[in-house]
Amino acid sequence: MAKKIRSPEELLQFRKKVVAFKEAVKTRIIVSGGTCCLAKGSKRIFELFREELDRQNIAAGVELKSSGCHSFCENEVIVLILPEEICYMRVRAEDVKEIVSRTIIKKEIMERLLYKDPLTGEQFIKEGEIPFYKHQSQIVFGNNRFIDPKNIEDYIASGGYEALVKALQTMTPEEVITEVKKANIRGRGGGGFPAGSKWETTRNAPNNPKYVVVNCDEGDPGAYMDRALMEGNPHSVLEGLIISGYAIGAQEGFIYIRQEYPLATENTLHAINQAREYGFLGENILGSTFNFDVEVHRGAGAFVTGESSALMSAIEGRVGQPRPKYIRTAVSGIWGKPSNLNNVETLANVPLVINKGADWYSSIGTENSKGTKIFSLVGNVNNTGLVEVPMGTTIREIVYDIGGGIPGGRQFKAVQIGGPSGGCIPSQFLDMPIDYDEFTKVGAMMGSGGMIVMDEDTCMVDVARYFLDFLSDESCGKCVPCREGIRQLHKILMKIVRGDGEEGDIALLEDLSEVISAASLCALGQTAANPVLTAIKYFREEFLAHINEKRCPTKVCQGLVSYFIQPDRCQGCTACLKNCPSGAIDGGKGLIHVIIQEKCVKCGICFEVCPDRYRAVEKLSGGPVPPVPADREITRRRVER
C-alpha cells in the first residue's frame, strides 16, 4: 500500500523521488498499448521484450513499459526508445530479439522498422521528425506516449496533480471558475458550450448536493479520441474532474464510459483506486478540507446517452431517454440536482489551464475557439490516427500535411465531421480553419472530433443513407419528429439508392429535415438531418443521377449496380463460380463465365475474388448489361495486361 500524500509538500518530495529514480535509468523502451495496438499484438511484443531483456541480462538498466495510444494508429505497434527518441513502427513479435541486440545494446538503427513516407520514400528516425507528428501540437495528447496508464507515478513524475495542488492551495473555487472562463475552453464533445459558464451555473444553482460527470460515451462512429485519452492517460481526466468538483462544490463525480471500451474502463478503475491510495480522492484531499470521490458507470450500448440529460438518466439506472432541457442539467440533472457534465477531452484540458494559466491557453487558437482539438483522422487517408492541432489549422493541413493525402492517387471528395450530427464538408472548403463557428456556418458541426476522409469512390447518397440507418436504430424513439421523421428520411433514401427515386424526393427530404430539426426534443433529433442536408447541398448532382438516371456515379449503391464479367478478360478460373453465394454464375473450366442477372444478389464477392491478373468482373451502373457472348469457349490463354 502506497503512502497517502497528505500535503502539497509531500507531493513535491514524492515527485522528486520518482523523478530521481527515473533519471537513473539509462534506456527506456515504450511499447504502445492502446486498444488498436493490442489488436496488432502489442501485448505479446511487450512480453517478448521482457523475456529478451532478462535473457540478455540487461533488464536492470532498462525501463520497459506499456503506454497508451501513440496516435499514429495506422502504424501500430509503435516502439519508442528513449533517450534517443528512436521510433519504430509496425513492429511485430519477430522483430523484438533484433531490436534488443542491435538497437538497445549496440545502438544501431534498424532501417526497416523506421517510418517511411509513402509519397517521398524518406525515412525518419525520431518521432518528432515524421510529418504526421511534426505538424501537430499535442499539448493534451502528448503525454500519452510516455505514461503507463496503470502507473500513477508516471503521471506524477510528468507533473501530474500539480494543477490540483495549485487549485486547492492558492485558488478559491470562484478563481478556478474565472480562470477556466478566461481560457474560454469550449465543450469538446461537440456543442462547444463554454465550460466555465457551465461550471458557474452549476455552482450557483441553489440545490445541493451537486454532481460532476465525465462523458466518455463516445458514440460517434469514426471517433475515438476520448477512448485513447481515457485509456492512455486516465489521471489527466481524473485530475480535471477533481478540479471541476472543487470549483463547483461537488463531492461526488461520475465517469460514464461506453460499454464498447473495456480497456478504458479497466484503466480508469485502476487509476481511481490508485488516486484513492495516494490521497487524491477521498477525504481531506492533500490536507485541504475538500472531499471528493468518483464512481464509474459502464454504458450499455446507446448512442443517445452521449446527450447530457440521457446520460444522466442512464446514471440513474434508467432508459437513456433525453428530457426536455428547458431547465438545464446544470440546474436540475442527476436526481434533480445540479449536475455538470463535461467531455473527456474538455476535462483533460483543465489541468493545463490551471498550470499554465488562461493567458497562455487562450494564446492558442482562433478568436472564439481556443486551445487545440483532437481529431480522429480516418477513412480514405494515408496516415490515419489521432491528430491534435491548434484551433485555426485548416482542413487541408490536416488531410494533406499530417494525413499525407489520399491513398492510391485518388481525388479528395469530402470530410465528414461531427458524426451523425455533423455533415460533409466538400473540397471547396479545404482551407477552412478548425473553428466551432466556421463549421456551423457550412452546415456541419465540430462534433466530438471524428474526421472521416472520403475519396472520389465514396457515394455521398450512400453516406447520407448510412447515417440515417444508424440514427433510425439509435434514436430513443420518444418524440414523433425524430422517430417518425428519421424513419421516413431513411425510407426515402433507401428508395433512392434502390433506384426507385422520384422527382420531388429531394424537396421532400429538405422539407421533412426542416421540421425534424425544429421540433425534435433533443440534440440527436435536432441535428439528425445534417448529414442529409449537407449531402444535398454540396452533392445535389449525385442525388439527381441516382433519381433521374438510375445511376450511382461511384458504383457503390448495390441497387443501381450490376456485375458483369468481361468476356475477353475471363480466363475461366472458376473463382467467382465457387464463391458466389446465390448460384448466379454460369461457367466451368475453359468457359467464359456469365452472371445470371436475375439470380444475382449483388454482394460483390465475385468482384472481390476475381484474381487481380484478370480483373474480369466489372461493375456497371446506369446502363444496360451487355449480352451474353454466343461463343463461350476461351480461346486465348493469355490476356495482355
Place this chain on the structure above:
Amino acid sequence: MSREVAMLGEQMALQEKVEEICAKYNRKESLLIQILLEIQDELNWLPKEALLRLSAQLQIPLKRIYEVATFYKVFSLILRGRNLVKVCTGTACHVRKAPVMISRVTQLLGINPGETSSDLRFTLETVGCLGCCALGPVVAINDEYYSNPTTSKLEKLFNECQ
C-alpha cells in the same frame, strides 16, 4: 438425475447468481444497468427467470427492467452463441468497405447479422463503432480485434472457435 431435477438445479443456480450480484451492488435501483451488465457477463444473456428474480430483489416493476434491457443494445434477451462475432459498421469502416466484410462473414458463418447459428456456436452482430477506426474494416471475435481480415484468415479464426 431426471431432466426436471437438472433443470431445477439450473434454476436454483441462476437465482443464487442474481441474488449474489444484487447484493454486491447493495440492491441499489440506480445501479440497474450495472447489475444487468454483470448478469449478462455471467450468463451470456438475460433469461426471463433472472429478470423476474431481479425485479423481486430490487423491488422494482418488471416493466422498468424490460424497458432498460430492451433499450440498450448490449443486452440480449435471447440465448446467444458461444462465440460472439462483431463486424464494425462505424463510418471509417463503412467507407473502407465494411459492407463487403459483412457479406464475407455472413457467407462464412451462414447466419445473418443478429442471428445465432442453430448449434449455438456463433452469434453474429454488427456494431456502431468499436473505436479502432484506423484499423478498419474491423472484425471482433470474442473481443479480439482483427484489422481487415482476409477470407482465409477469417476461415482460420472461425475454425479455431469451439
Place this chain on the structure above:
Amino acid sequence: MKKVSLTIDGKEISASEHATLLQAARDAGIQIPTLCHDDRLAPYGSCRLCSVEITSGKKAKIVASCVYPVENGLVVETMSPRIVKIRRVILELLQASSPKGRVEELSKVYGTSTDKFEKELTFCILCGLCVRYCSEVKKAHALGFIGRGIEKQVVFFPEIALKSCPGCEGECFSLCPTGILPNKFAQSVPSFGKVQPTVFPVRLWDEDNFLNLTRNIT
C-alpha cells in the same frame, strides 16, 4: 402564489409561476392541439404537436408548450406559419403509421395530405398515455415500452397484466388517441421489428390476442 405575465398570440396573460405554456394558454382559452398530454400525468413532450414559437429578447425558438415553463415577458405564438408547418408534417408522419382517431380529426383541421409518406401501419403513435397512466395513476406497471428508435413498441407484461388488469376494466383503452385500441379492425396488422420472445409482446391494438393470452395463462 407568484404570478408571471406573458403574451400569447397577442393576448396579455397572467399565469402561476409553475404553469407550463400549455396550461397558461388553455386557461386563457387559447387551444393548442396535443396527442400525448393528459392533465393527470406528468408532462411528457413526445408528440411535439403542441410546439409553439417563443421570443425572449431577440431569439426566437420552437418549444413544446406542454413542458415549457412560463417566463415573465415571454412572447408566444401558437399559430405562426412555422408552427402550422410543423404540425402539418407531424400529422402527415403520424398518418403513415396510424391514420385514424385523433390523428384523422386533427389532419382534417390542418388539411394535411394523407399519402405524403410511405405507409407502415402500426396503429400506435407511442404517445405513452396508456403506459404512463397504468404506472403513474394505477401504479400497476402492466404496460411498458420496449426497444428503441423506430422499433420501439408498447407491450403488456402478461405476468402483471394478469393480476392487475381484471380489476381495472381497460381504463388505458379509453385514453388511446389512435381510436384503435378498443376496435377490432387492426387485428390483421403484421408484426414488425425484432421479436423479443421472453417478453411475450402483445401489441396494444391486438385486444383479442391479449384476452386470449391472459385466458390461457389462467
